[in-house]
Amino acid sequence: xxxxxxxxxxxxxxxxxxxxxxxxxxxxxxxxxxxxxxxxxxxxxxxxxxxxxxxxxxxxxxxxxxxxxxxxxxxxxxxxxxxxxxxxxxxxxxxxxxxxxxxxxxxxxxx
DNA sequence: GATATGACCGCTG
DNA sequence: CCAGCGGCCATAT
Numbered sequence: 646x647x648x649x650x651x652x653x654x655x656x657x658x659x660x661x662x663x664x665x666x667x668x669x670x671x672x673x674x675x676x677x678x679x680x681x682x683x684x685x686x687x688x689x690x691x692x693x694x695x696x697x698x699x700x701x702x703x704x705x706x707x708x709x710x711x712x713x714x715x716x717x718x719x720x721x722x723x724x725x726x727x728x729x730x731x732x733x734x735x736x737x738x739x740x741x742x743x744x745x746x747x748x749x750x751x752x753x754x755x756x
Numbered sequence: 757g758a759t760a761t762g763a764c765c766g767c768t769g
Numbered sequence: 770c771c772a773g774c775g776g777c778c779a780t781a782t
Contacts, residue, residue, distance in 0.1 A: 650778085668765095673765095678777090687779055705763075
């Protein structure tokens with residue numbers, strides 16, 4: 646169980662379509678806390694014990710797989726992303742502008 | 757209750 | 770242009 650903030654983060658992350666990635670700041674901004682990017686990252690950390698949150702689709706602002714270290718393996722995150730059609734080179738998402746999925750732009754004011 | 761850490765983001769030098 | 774530091778939010782100890 647987690648706080649509402651965590652659930653919100655999980656919900657948004659779960660909304661991320663395959664082959665797309667988003668940033669912590671984008672999620673935080675969608676939740677109404679653009680300064681809580683770090684808290685979002687923490688939520689992803691806890692996502693391991695909550696539900697099937699595709700944290701591998703969540704990267705930092707630069708499209709860098711900052712959290713790949715927190716996954717099971719080292720290339721797992723990279724593997725999953727490429728498996729969904731996302732090009733990843735040196736732990737960095739290529740064509741970020743193309744695969745970038747902004748909840749504030751797609752979901753906008755969902756609630 | 758307070759201190760330390762973190763999968764971040766942005767600004768200043 | 771590249772490098773370094775602080776700030777904000779939330780959780781854990």
